Amino acid sequence: MGIEELKQLQLQIIRKNKTCNIIGVLLFIFSSLVLWVNYLSKYNLIELTIMAILIDLVFCVIIMAFVKSRVNGKNIRTFYKEFKNVFVLSSLQNVFDNITYYPTKGFSREFVKSIGMIDTGDSFNSNDYISGKYKNISFEQADMHIQEEHEEEDKDGKKETVWETTFLGRLMIFDFNKSFKSDIQVASRYFSAESLPWSKRFSRVRMEDIEFNNSFNVFAESEHEAFYILTPQFMEKIKDITKKLGCSVMFCFVKNKLHIAVNNYEDSFEHNVFKKIDEKKIQENITRDIKLITNFVDELSLDNNLFRREV
Amino acid sequence: MSLTIILIIASIIILIILGWYISVSNKLNRAVVKIDESLSGIDVALTKRYDVLTKMIDVVKAYTKHEKETLFEVIKLRKDMSIQERNNVNHVMDENFRKINVVAENYPELKSSENYKTLQQSIADVEEHLQASRRLYNSNVSIFNQLLVSFPTSSIAKSKGLTKKDFFEADEIKKEDVKINL
Numbered sequence: 001m002g003i004e005e006l007k008q009l010q011l012q013i014i015r016k017n018k019t020c021n022i023i024g025v026l027l028f029i030f031s032s033l034v035l036w037v038n039y040l041s042k043y044n045l046i047e048l049t050i051m052a053i054l055i056d057l058v059f060c061v062i063i064m065a066f067v068k069s070r071v072n073g074k075n076i077r078t079f080y081k082e083f084k085n086v087f088v089l090s091s092l093q094n095v096f097d098n099i100t101y102y103p104t105k106g107f108s109r110e111f112v113k114s115i116g117m118i119d120t121g122d123s124f125n126s127n128d129y130i131s132g133k134y135k136n137i138s139f140e141q142a143d144m145h146i147q148e149e150h151e152e153e154d155k156d157g158k159k160e161t162v163w164e165t166t167f168l169g170r171l172m173i174f175d176f177n178k179s180f181k182s183d184i185q186v187a188s189r190y191f192s193a194e195s196l197p198w199s200k201r202f203s204r205v206r207m208e209d210i211e212f213n214n215s216f217n218v219f220a221e222s223e224h225e226a227f228y229i230l231t232p233q234f235m236e237k238i239k240d241i242t243k244k245l246g247c248s249v250m251f252c253f254v255k256n257k258l259h260i261a262v263n264n265y266e267d268s269f270e271h272n273v274f275k276k277i278d279e280k281k282i283q284e285n286i287t288r289d290i291k292l293i294t295n296f297v298d299e300l301s302l303d304n305n306l307f308r309r310e311v
Numbered sequence: 312m313s314l315t316i317i318l319i320i321a322s323i324i325i326l327i328i329l330g331w332y333i334s335v336s337n338k339l340n341r342a343v344v345k346i347d348e349s350l351s352g353i354d355v356a357l358t359k360r361y362d363v364l365t366k367m368i369d370v371v372k373a374y375t376k377h378e379k380e381t382l383f384e385v386i387k388l389r390k391d392m393s394i395q396e397r398n399n400v401n402h403v404m405d406e407n408f409r410k411i412n413v414v415a416e417n418y419p420e421l422k423s424s425e426n427y428k429t430l431q432q433s434i435a436d437v438e439e440h441l442q443a444s445r446r447l448y449n450s451n452v453s454i455f456n457q458l459l460v461s462f463p464t465s466s467i468a469k470s471k472g473l474t475k476k477d478f479f480e481a482d483e484i485k486k487e488d489v490k491i492n493l
């Protein structure tokens with residue numbers, strides 16, 4: 001499918017959606033009139049009539065949502081799939097080598113749990129899996145959405161379930177250019193201790209950089225390895241890149257790989273089906289999403305292979 | 312106030328002072344242990360650096376055997392060296408490494424040999440480990456020395472006969488070691 005066909009599909013979706021909305025409004029007006037006439041003439045109670053109309057509104061909304069999903073559901077799924085093929089995949093292929101892209105697949109909860117860097121919460125979703133090479137550095141990444149379930153009491157003492165997002169962003173895994181034996185975690189201080197399983201396993205390491213200690217918590221099995229990986233230059237780079245991102249970031253060094261979790265509350269490589277297809281704007285957004293990957297390789301100099309081999 | 316109450320208050324004060332003394336004393340002991348641990352890290356890194364440099368010198372000598380011998384300084388690693396002695400050993404290694412680089416500049420075939428390249432990568436990694444050990448050691452020494460000068464910890468440290476520790480110096484030559492062009 002090309003861009004023009006994608007635009008045609010979007011027009012078709014919008015048209016069908018509009019038709020559904022008009023039918024929905026007409027259905028609501030008609031049913032409300034019927035209720036108004038019947039209830040008011042029978043019971044002469046205006047409160048009861050208004051209540052019936054409100055219930056009617058809820059019913060109409062539910063019916064319309066069902067009808068829309070039947071009429072447009074398949075088209076919307078096709079749109080998202082084709083959008084990613086037309087715009088995202090081609091952009092990824094321009095920047096990376098050996099690209100693999102699964103728009104609907106991501107990291108499994110078990111895999112993220114096995115890394116142990118972040119609590120996977122009560123609800124876990126992951127998509128937009130990408131793997132490939134940039135400057136000969138292998139990487140994989142996916143979007144991640146983690147939620148915790150809470151019970152909250154309202155003013156009347158009624159309990160209700162609330163889903164709180166604890167992580168919405170990306171997990172990226174890069175080949176690291178230094179060999180190390182033990183695990184190290186560097187987490188922005190915005191991450192709560194409860195969401196960091198490592199804080200219970202390892203002791204906190206204080207680096208010689210006071211500003212770094214104020215911005216990040218470092219947990220490590222071995223203090224020496226923490227100092228080996230976190231050189232003064234590397235700490236500066238971490239501080240710079242985190243400042244530029246303006247959100248909480250976590251760096252985990254596990255099994256000679258660098259795992260980076262960026263909690264930027266963004267769902268990458270997405271486009272709203274009802275939003276106009278502006279190729280330039282879309283391309284800018286995708287480039288920005290791709291740059292998040294390439295910036296880590298460039299700014300942390302992960303392609304520096306000085307330490308890659310040992311005698 | 313009865314004598315019993317005075318005795319109870321005095322006992323509580325003594326217990327608080329004793330508890331505080333023990334906790335500060337343990338804190339100082341832990342700081343000393345951490346310094347000793349990080350010092351052993353420096354020794355490991357120095358030994359590794361010595362081994363790789365020795366291998367490099369052997370490779371250099373093999374390439375320059377028909378010319379007059381380059382004089383590398385003799386390095387003697389001992390157990391229980393003082394920080395000053397460790398610093399001196401490290402300076403000698405810096406000097407030898409500088410000489411190796413000078414010789415390599417005159418022998419392009421040596422510089423391009425796989426063996427030499429591998430050893431250069433190795434020395435860069437060893438250097439990073441030495442820097443890490445040095446920074447960890449100096450960080451621990453800094454914390455310990457700060458404890459020694461802050462009152463009232465200083466008085467307990469004095470009673471235990473603890474004195475300020477020396478830092479393991481960094482110098483510019485070592486920092487340059489990692490900037491090897493391969």
